[in-house]
Amino acid sequence: MPDTILVVVEQREGKLNRVSWETITAGQAIAAATGWALEAAVVGSSASSLAAEVSAKKVAKVYAIESPKLDPYTPDAFAAALKQFLDSKQPKLVLMPHTYQVRDFVPKLATAMARTVISDCIGFKYEGGKLVFTRQMFQGKLAADVSFTSDAPWFATFQNGAFRGDKAEAGASAAPVETVNVEIPDVAIRTKPQEVFKEAKQSVDLTQAEIIVAVGRGIKEQKNIEIAKQLADALGGDLAASRPICDSGWLPMDRQIGSSGQTVAPKLYLALGISGAIQHIVGMKGSRTIIAVNKDSEAPIFEIADYAIVGNLFDIVPALIEEVKKAKG
Amino acid sequence: MKILVCMKQVPQKDAPLKLNESGAWIREDVSYEVNEPDAFALEEALRQREKHKGEVVVITSGPARAQQVLREALAKGADRAIHLEDPKFVSLDAFNTAKAFAAAIKDETFDLIFTGLQSDDYGYAQTGVILAELLGLPHATIIMQIEKTDSGIRVKRELEAGYFQFVDMPTPAVLTIQSGINKLRYATLIGIKQAKNKPLRKVTLAEVQPAIGENLQKIERLYVPEKTKKTEHIEGPPAEIAKKLVDKLRNELRVL
Ligand SMILES: Cc1cc2nc3c(=O)[nH]c(=O)nc-3n(C[C@H](O)[C@H](O)[C@H](O)COP(=O)(O)OP(=O)(O)OC[C@H]3O[C@@H](n4cnc5c(N)ncnc54)[C@H](O)[C@@H]3O)c2cc1C
Ligand SMILES: Nc1ncnc2c1ncn2[C@@H]1O[C@H](COP(=O)(O)O)[C@@H](O)[C@H]1O
Numbered sequence: 322m323p324d325t326i327l328v329v330v331e332q333r334e335g336k337l338n339r340v341s342w343e344t345i346t347a348g349q350a351i352a353a354a355t356g357w358a359l360e361a362a363v364v365g366s367s368a369s370s371l372a373a374e375v376s377a378k379k380v381a382k383v384y385a386i387e388s389p390k391l392d393p394y395t396p397d398a399f400a401a402a403l404k405q406f407l408d409s410k411q412p413k414l415v416l417m418p419h420t421y422q423v424r425d426f427v428p429k430l431a432t433a434m435a436r437t438v439i440s441d442c443i444g445f446k447y448e449g450g451k452l453v454f455t456r457q458m459f460q461g462k463l464a465a466d467v468s469f470t471s472d473a474p475w476f477a478t479f480q481n482g483a484f485r486g487d488k489a490e491a492g493a494s495a496a497p498v499e500t501v502n503v504e505i506p507d508v509a510i511r512t513k514p515q516e517v518f519k520e521a522k523q524s525v526d527l528t529q530a531e532i533i534v535a536v537g538r539g540i541k542e543q544k545n546i547e548i549a550k551q552l553a554d555a556l557g558g559d560l561a562a563s564r565p566i567c568d569s570g571w572l573p574m575d576r577q578i579g580s581s582g583q584t585v586a587p588k589l590y591l592a593l594g595i596s597g598a599i600q601h602i603v604g605m606k607g608s609r610t611i612i613a614v615n616k617d618s619e620a621p622i623f624e625i626a627d628y629a630i631v632g633n634l635f636d637i638v639p640a641l642i643e644e645v646k647k648a649k650g
Numbered sequence: 651m652k653i654l655v656c657m658k659q660v661p662q663k664d665a666p667l668k669l670n671e672s673g674a675w676i677r678e679d680v681s682y683e684v685n686e687p688d689a690f691a692l693e694e695a696l697r698q699r700e701k702h703k704g705e706v707v708v709i710t711s712g713p714a715r716a717q718q719v720l721r722e723a724l725a726k727g728a729d730r731a732i733h734l735e736d737p738k739f740v741s742l743d744a745f746n747t748a749k750a751f752a753a754a755i756k757d758e759t760f761d762l763i764f765t766g767l768q769s770d771d772y773g774y775a776q777t778g779v780i781l782a783e784l785l786g787l788p789h790a791t792i793i794m795q796i797e798k799t800d801s802g803i804r805v806k807r808e809l810e811a812g813y814f815q816f817v818d819m820p821t822p823a824v825l826t827i828q829s830g831i832n833k834l835r836y837a838t839l840i841g842i843k844q845a846k847n848k849p850l851r852k853v854t855l856a857e858v859q860p861a862i863g864e865n866l867q868k869i870e871r872l873y874v875p876e877k878t879k880k881t882e883h884i885e886g887p888p889a890e891i892a893k894k895l896v897d898k899l900r901n902e903l904r905v906l
Contacts, residue, residue, distance in 0.1 A: 396779075396789065419775075421810050425791045428744070428779035437745050437866035440774055453870055460770055462667055463676070464875040471866035511788035515816040517809060532905055556899075556906070568830030581808055589905050596663070610903050612895070617664055621875075628898065629881045630891055640892035648896045648906055 324357040324413035324473075329403065330375055331420055332365050337374060340418040342486030345378050347445070347479050348416050349490055354447040357413060360384065361496075364402055366392035372498045379492040382499065390505040396426035397510045402503040404433050412474050414452075419478035431476045438476040439467050441599075443483045456480075460598050461621035481580070481603055523575040523583075525559075532558025533587045535578055535605070536566055539594015539615065539634055543571040548638050549593055555645040561585070563595050579604035593634045597622025614638070651704035651798070653695040654755065656765040656777065657688040657723060659716040663770070674869045675741070684719045687766030691827035693834050694796060695764055696727045702798055704761070705729045711739040711750055717850070724845035725837035731848070736855035743865040744772070748780040753861035754853045760822060762803070767792050767826040775826075782824035789824040790817050794831050 328348040330341035345361065352359040360382045363371045368385035376383045386406050390398045399422075407415065407430075417423045419441045431438045444455040446466065453466040454477050469475045527533060534553040540546060546560075553560045560576060567577040578585055580600040590608035595601060597613070597620055605611070606625055613626035614634045623629045630637055661667060665680040695706045708723040710716045711734035720731035734750055742750065763785075765778030782789035794814065795806035802820035808828050809815055837845075884894050900906040 396791075400783075421792060421808070424775050425779070428776035429783045429789070432745065432748075432780045432783040437743060438776060439867055440776060456773075457875070458771065458773065458872065459661065459667055459676070460663070460773070461875070463669075463872050465674075465872045466870045468868050468870050469866070470864065470868045511820060512790060513818040515818070517813050517815045519813055523812070564830065580810055582812065584811070589899070589903060610905075617666075619666065619874075623881055624875065624877055625879055626881050627879070628895070629883045630895075631883070631885075632888070632891070636888040637891055640888040641895060644889075644892035644896045645899075645906070648900060 324355070325410075326352055326355075326357050326359045326414045326416060327407075327410070327412040328359070328361045328380070328416045330361060330363055330371070331418055331422060332363060332368070332371050335367055335371070337371055338418070338420065339486055340420060340481050341375075342378075342489045343482070343484040344416050344418045344479055345375070345380070345489040346484040346486060349379060350484070351414070351416075351445055351447070351452070354445075355452065360412070362386055362406070364391060364399060369498065369500055372500075373495075376496040376498050377491055378496075379490040380496050383496050385498060385500045386503055387500060388503045388505050390507075390510060393514050394422060395510050395512050395514060396429055397512065398505050399426045400430040400433060401505045401509050403430050405503045406501055407434065407474055415474050415476045417476075417478045419480050423478055427476060427478060434474070436474060436476060437469065437471055438478060439469070440478050441480050442477050443480050445477075457599065460596065461624075462619060480599060482606070520574070525573070525575045527559055527561055527576065527578070527583050527585050530559040530585060530587050532556050532589045532591075533561050533578075533585060533605075533608075534558050534591045534593065535561040535563065535595060536572075536593050537563040537595030537601075538565045540566070541594075543569070545635075546571055548635075548642070552591070552638055552642050552645070555642050555649070556589075556591075558587075558589070558591075563598075563601050592622055592626070593638065595622055596620050597625065651698055651702045651761045652759070653698060653704065653706050654758075654760040654763045655688070655692045655695045655706065655708045655723070655728070656751065656763070656781075657692060657708050657710050657719050658685040658766070658769050658771075659683070659710065659712055659719045660685045660770040669872055674872050676872070678713075678740075682715060682718070684722065685766050685769050685771075687768070687827055687829045688719075689834055690829050690831050691764040691766055692723050692726065692728065693832050694827055695762075696835070697832060698762070698796065698798075707732065707758075707760070709751060709754065710734070711742070711747060713737040713740065720850060721845055722837060724848045724850070725842040726835060727841060729848065731850040732853060733850060734853045734855075734858065738855055741865070742862070743867050744774040744776040744780055745866050746862045748777050748784055749862045750858045751781055752784045753858040762821060763787070763824045765824070765826050767828050778824055778826040785824070787822050787824050788819050789826070790819060791826040792828045793825045794828050796825065
């Protein structure tokens with residue numbers, strides 16, 4: 322039997338999380354490089370209906386791993402269900418998206434199987450029969466190629482955006498779906514999750530903004546936010562921030578951009594003193610034009626910037642405000 | 651409440667990093683600081699102790715320099731510290747780091763164990779959850795609030811895109827703490843003085859060696875990431891940069 326890659330897709334309230342398609346694309350690419358077979362699995366209380374959706378993609382088989390105990394999500398139930406399945410199935414490689422949910426249960430699952438997870442990968446290489454995964458290190462300043470030194474099953478998770486979900490190939494015909502019922506004892510589930518909720522309604526909607534001036538920790542002090550505000554006003558744009566700025570209460574939470582804040586795609590995103598951690602980038606990389614001002618020429622924000630200004634924002638911003646005002650007359 | 655806080659020393663956020671000869675790690679002669687979420691984890695532990703009494707113990711693994719993190723934690727109010735001291739601890743994967751911690755605390759029981767949600771250097775986002783599994787404890791990740799209840803604790807988990815969820819769970823438990831859960835305190839002069847007399851237990855690699863094994867994953871190569879986007883640098887004195895930028899905003903991007 323050939324080696325198998327298993328992609329575990331993610332669902333939320335009965336809907337596939339779109340990032341799952343990216344992981345399917347990744348799985349297809351690794352399958353093409355290695356010659357391994359590709360299968361997929363959906364885990365949940367109503368996995369079968371979603372499995373049908375996944376079976377339209379080019380995969381050899383889709384498993385619907387079901388139990389009433391899988392709803393609502395708990396790390397205990399998910400790890401137990403997948404461990405049962407993987408113990409019998411023994412795939413070579415298990416792939417998942419690096420979502421908050423996966424981070425919550427996959428290290429537990431792998432540990433229960435005495436295995437390891439190469440987490441938050443952005444790519445892979447298959448060289449001379451060896452599979453390595455690329456991941457960011459030191460907050461994106463460096464990258465590393467990482468290999469497994471232990472027995473399969475190997476676990477790897479992929480960062481949001483690492484592969485294109487719309488590139489997931491459709492299959493010639495629907496893949497067979499097999500329902501797998503797993504037994505999860507009540508005592509195995511130790512946590513009791515409550516309803517998911519959103520904090521007080523957002524009063525600022527930055528998703529429609531055309532120009533955003535975003536400040537990061539490079540702004541140093543709360544009182545300095547004022548110069549960013551002046552620049553935003555001069556440009557007729559909105560003010561936004563990285564997480565630490567909102568955590569400190571310097572700007573309200575609803576101005577936070579990133580994985581735990583808003584996702585925006587303005588015509589112009591001006592990043593002032595923002596390092597460019599991936600959790601920030603996912604919230605703004607869709608911007609048409611990105612201008613970054615940072616004193617560190619190696620700041621990861623420059624990797625996605627269209628225009629880079631290496632320098633002190635306290636020198637650049639006042640000059641820019643003046644020039645914009647002049648231009649607007 | 652007896653709380654253990656895992657605190658890691660990592661290179662300072664804006665420290666320029668250079669590769670070492672092996673090409674698989676950085677040159678260690680940089681400045682270091684405490685991993686950001688771990689500082690919030692310590693603060694949370696101190697606040698819980700202030701409310702419910704008990705003890706706060708901090709633990710780190712790393713070379714001699716990592717002791718600085720423990721000293722600062724003791725100065726801020728932690729009661730005692732454990733240092734797994736050896737340069738080799740730096741190269742352990744998350745599985746073995748967690749195993750080393752489990753071995754070092756095997757004679758103690760904690761009501762709560764906190765870690766940060768991820769480290770700034772490796773960024774595994776795994777050590778806390780692995781530790782929970784090794785100890786047979788329930789866990790919850792990316793925590794923004796903790797309250798004691800009659801039967802254990804109620805925690806607030808951060809989910810993606812501004813969503814949250816409360817989770818009820820028994821103790822003992824392991825929680826991975828998100829930055830911003832609270833406001834950090836500063837060490838006081840008295841605190842710094844008192845820290846000198848607080849217990850700091852050292853654990854050698856040899857002591858935990860039987861509990862750990864070979865790494866399950868290996869860094870083959872570390873490198874500066876390849877650029878994927880064409881970036882245009884705008885240079886010159888500030889006034890000139892401003893002129894060039896405004897020209898682009900007006901004539902190329904047409905946003906002015
Ligand atoms: C699960 C999770 C979710 C997260 N969610 C989010 C999120 O939604 N949004 C978000 O933003 N972050 C989020 N983060 C945090 C993220 O990882 C980073 O820590 C954060 O984005 C860093 O913010 P920053 O760039 O402002 O600060 P830093 O990383 O500290 O960067 C400051 C930058 O300013 C530069 N600088 C300093 N002084 C000057 C100066 N005078 N002139 C010019 N430049 C200067 C420095 O060179 C540095 O690059 C999340 C993290 C995790 C783990
Ligand atoms: N060497 C270490 N010393 C102390 N704590 C650590 C160490 N490695 C990991 N941790 C803890 O585990 C958390 C998650 O780290 P990681 O799994 O590497 O992302 C960190 O925020 C720390 O709380």
